[in-house]
Amino acid sequence: MPRPWPTPGTGFWARSHLADLDAAQARLRDGDYGVCQGCGRPISPERLKVRPAAKSCVPCAAAHR
Numbered sequence: 293m294p295r296p297w298p299t300p301g302t303g304f305w306a307r308s309h310l311a312d313l314d315a316a317q318a319r320l321r322d323g324d325y326g327v328c329q330g331c332g333r334p335i336s337p338e339r340l341k342v343r344p345a346a347k348s349c350v351p352c353a354a355a356h357r
């Protein structure tokens with residue numbers, strides 16, 4: 293049974309997470325780090341602390357499931 297979401301600790305997760313971090317660093321350079329790609333609003337600092345590479349706020353991430 294394929295999992296609906298990558299499980300932390302799997303190779304897939306680690307690779308995609310690294311790619312996300314690269315993208316996060318690029319956004320940091322461009323000045324739009326911490327801004328939701330879905331609605332353009334700032335992502336909450338609490339979420340960024342848990343997921344530094346988060347590209348969207350909690351409501352948008354939930355909507356994309």
Ligand SMILES: [Zn+2]
Binds near residue numbers: 333349352
């Ligand atoms: Zn959003």
